[in-house]
Amino acid sequence: MKLTPSIGGTDGSLVEVMTTMRAMRRLRADPVPRELVRELIAAALCAPSAGHQQGQVFIVVTDRDRIARLATVWRMVAEIYEGWMGKADPRYGTDPVYIRTWEAIHYQRDHFHETPLVIVACYDQRRQIGVVKRRLGEMVTALRMAGPRRAARLLLGGLSALEHRSEAASIYPAIQNLLLAARARGLAANMTTWHLFAEADVKEILEIPSGVRTYAVVPIGWPLGRFGPVTRRPPDEAIREDHW
């Protein structure tokens, strides 16, 4: 990736970027330069993809009308999430950190229409799926190699899990790269998936073909607040030695 001089960001170590890449939901309305957007996408595309399929597609939305329509959908999905899952969390309304997060979420909900840039990450695997599905003979041979029990498990969900997880694992690393590059350039962004409560609406607004899945909506802009360190649990809490 060709790097341009940092714009109010950090050209520090990758660790510095990772440890300060928080979900930033308060954005200025000023536009993000097109060259910078291309740089973010170039960083995203450095990520690997299953079978080197490179099906990542990033819809770069700056059209005010489409963003206004996305904002209407966003208000609905944010309210669905808050009413259902947000309020179910015991930290809701009690934990000061969580209260601040919800204030930021409400700010983003109320200002979404002013977002200068929204990137919607999709994965287009239609051609490959079509090729694989047409090769029924090879599938039967491969399933025979697995033996009857494994073959049954594969047919009952294993193949679908492989398809879905491989596809997700081919887009989320790219989204993370995009977020890290945004942080390194001083841009605020946050990874979101609540649009999946109303994916059909988002696909309609952005004219996304029916066979293509969307994975994240990432609002991006210059930050209104400051980047701080992420707060995460210590590694020991996530490590299991040799077995679960």
Ligand SMILES: Cc1cc2nc3c(=O)[nH]c(=O)nc-3n(C[C@H](O)[C@H](O)[C@H](O)COP(=O)(O)O)c2cc1C
């Ligand atoms: C898979 C995934 C989905 C997320 N979806 C949303 C979302 O829809 N809306 C939102 O405001 N934040 C979303 N987030 C951001 C998380 O809420 C955020 O990363 C978490 O609260 C930690 O905050 P921090 O990154 O600022 O430390 C998502 C994060 C991940 C990894």
